[in-house]
Amino acid sequence: MPKLPDSFYTHADVVHVSKALLGKYLVTNIDGQLTSGIIVETEAYCGRGDKACHANYKRTPRTEIMYQSGGVAYVYLCYGIHYLFNVVTNVENLADAVLVRAIEPVEGIESMLARRNMKQLAKRITAGPGCLTQALGINKLHYGANLNGGTVWIEDRGKVVNETDIMAGPRIGVDYAGDDALLPWRFWLRDNKYVSK
């Protein structure tokens, strides 16, 4: 299965990339366990002028990775409990990123259940940014991981997503960002039960 090329991630419009990631397959091969799922919900974060983006205010060691050329993972620990998985986009020195909020499980469901400490498949296994990282085994070790490597990557398996099936709305949990919290930069696949909220 073809991994997405570097040119996909270095696209100049992070909003475009956010929508293009819907329907793609997020795959991890961690601890010898292959797990994957269809990306069904994303959010765009722009490093320039977007108050909700970590990299907007100041360049720090944590956000340094977002200034790299697109195609690497930005993994961030939130509330001391949950890891959030982002895809860095755009070219070097432009700190854009796409937050992956939800996926639909496809492969390695048994492994996901074990990681989530669940007995049977339920919607909440991957519906939410903190959930999907746990299900896929993503953690701080994958901060800065190259998405063309053999640990975490994204595949295009030819699934077609119609523009009319893509819904847009305000982002979640970024009320502190003032007016920028209202930007319709959250995207999800219509009628998909694994979308959070």
Add this chain to the structure above:
DNA sequence: TGCTGGATTCACT
């Protein structure tokens, strides 16, 4: 060196 609060989730009431 110490304090504050967050791109959240889950278990209760």
Add this chain to the structure above:
DNA sequence: GTGAATCCAGCAC
């Protein structure tokens, strides 16, 4: 609907 759990980056001193 509400509140606790829980770590570390960023900033103040």
